[in-house]
Structures are given as structure tokens and as C-alpha cells.
Amino acid sequence: MIYPFNPHCITSHVRIxxxxxxxxxxxxCCMAQKIIxxxxxxxxxxxxxxxxxxxxxxxxxxEATWAALGxxxxxxxxxxxxSGIIRIRQKTNPDVWELMGGGEIIEARTIFPRERDxxxxxxxxxxxxxxxxxxxxxQWLIQYKGEEIFFYTYREYDLRDWIVENDASFSLPMQLxxxxxxxLQVLSH
Numbered sequence: 001m002i003y004p005f006n007p008h009c010i011t012s013h014v015r016i017x018x019x020x021x022x023x024x025x026x027x028x029c030c031m032a033q034k035i036i037x038x039x040x041x042x043x044x045x046x047x048x049x050x051x052x053x054x055x056x057x058x059x060x061x062x063e064a065t066w067a068a069l070g071x072x073x074x075x076x077x078x079x080x081x082x083s084g085i086i087r088i089r090q091k092t093n094p095d096v097w098e099l100m101g102g103g104e105i106i107e108a109r110t111i112f113p114r115e116r117d118x119x120x121x122x123x124x125x126x127x128x129x130x131x132x133x134x135x136x137x138x139q140w141l142i143q144y145k146g147e148e149i150f151f152y153t154y155r156e157y158d159l160r161d162w163i164v165e166n167d168a169s170f171s172l173p174m175q176l177x178x179x180x181x182x183x184l185q186v187l188s189h
Contacts, residue, residue: 033053033054033055033058033080033172034053034054034164034166034168034175035051035052035053035164035166035172035175035176035179036052036053036054036163036164036165036166037051037052037161037162037163037164038050038051038052038062038151038161038162038164038179038180038183039052039160039161039162040160040161041061043160046072046159046160046187047063047064047067047072048061048062048063048064048067049061049062049063049180051077051079051176053079053172054166058079058080059079060077060078060079060080060082061077061078062075062076062077062086062176062180063075063076063077065085072184072187072188073087073088073091074086074087074088075087075180075184077101077176077180079172079176082101082102082172082173083101084099084100084101084102084173085099085100085101086098086099086176086177086180086181089107094116094188095109095110095113095114095116096108096109096110097109097177097181097184099173099176099177099181101173102171102172102173104123104171104173104174105123105124106121106122106123106173106174106177107121107122107123108120108121108177108181111129116182116185116189117131117132117135117137118130118131118132119131119181119182121174121177121178121181123171123173123174126144126170126174128142128144128170128174128178129142129143129144130142130178130181130182132182133150133152137186137189138152138153138156138157138159138186139151139152139153140152140179140182142168142178144168147167147168147169147170148165148167148168149164149165149166149167149168149175149178149179150164150165151163151164151165151179151183159183159186159187162179162183164179
């Protein structure tokens with residue numbers, strides 16, 4: 001005879017163990033990884049980048065789709081299992097970009113037209129501002145509801161390596177939009 005499962009028969013110790021196990025599994029698979037650095041792949045080129053995260057076995061890449069044609073308005077990225085595209089929405093308007101990937105569409109636009117020192121990113125859940133820190137194009141700051149991302153060049157006047165101090169829980173696509181789109185603006189000026 002098969003007895004139906006009765007959750008009331010499980011001892012309290014077993015139930016507590018199952019809850020703890022569930023929380024551990026949830027936290028290990030669902031906690032957001034953090035981007036902690038972005039660097040050019042080659043010292044003499046800005047068309048391929050390496051994304052460094054706080055997880056040792058999770059790295060990513062960003063590559064200009066049409067670099068051979070001198071067009072840097074579209075980029076492809078891969079971070080672990082996630083991939084997507086970062087592109088300018090209209091080639092005649094460099095004030096509006098979008099990132100599509102990881103199940104998200106993130107719109108990035110300047111807060112004021114033709115002023116690329118302040119950006120706003122939105123994905124339907126969050127609307128986050130990114131601003132140049134102390135008028136230095138090599139330092140950027142994101143502050144959102146007690147969370148913060150601050151990124152800057154490793155060496156002054158060297159745009160190849162960026163350090164990211166990341167104390168935020170945004171998705172990887174949102175982090176990438178918040179960090180890489182301002183870096184692109186610095187490179188283009």
C-alpha cells in the first residue's frame with residue numbers, strides 16, 4: 001500500500017534542515033555576481049574588452065560588432081551563460097543607447113541632450129542615474145537606494161583598465177549598461 005505524503009509527520013529538525021538547505025541553494029544560485037573590472041583585451045586596441053566579476057570562474061567579453069569598418073555603435077557581450085547586444089538606438093543620436101540581453105531591455109539616455117556626463121538607465125524595474133564624479137571623465141558614480149557603484153581608471157589618463165567598486169545588487173546586464181556605456185562616451189571624446 002502507498003501512503004500519501006503527510007508534511008505534518010516530518011520532524012521539526014528535518015523541516016528546519018530543509019528550509020536551511022533551500023535558502024543556501026537559493027542564495028548560491030540567485031545572488032547577483034558583481035562586475036569588479038573592465039579592461040581592454042589588447043593594449044593597443046579598444047574594440048575587445050574583458051569583464052571581470054567577483055566570481056573567479058565567471059568572466060566575460062565585450063566586442064565591437066563592426067570594428068573592422070570603424071563602426072563602434074554596436075557591441076556584443078558574453079558573461080558566463082548570458083549574452084546580449086549594446087547598441088546606439090539611432091546613429092544620428094548618440095544620446096540614446098540600449099542593452100538587450102539576460103531577459104532585459106535597458107534604455108540608456110543622457111539626462112540633458114548632448115551632455116554625456118550624466119546618464120539615466122531604466123529597465124522597467126529600476127531608473128538609475130550615472131554621473132561623472134567631480135567632473136573627471138575617468139571617474140563615475142552610481143548611487144541608488146543605498147547601493148553604490150564607483151568606477152575609475154586604474155592609472156590616470158590610461159583608459160584601458162577600469163576598476164569597479166561595486167556595492168550593488170543589480171543584474172549583470174544592468175551593471176554592464178551602467179558601467180560600459182559611460183566608458184564608451186569617454187573613449188569617443
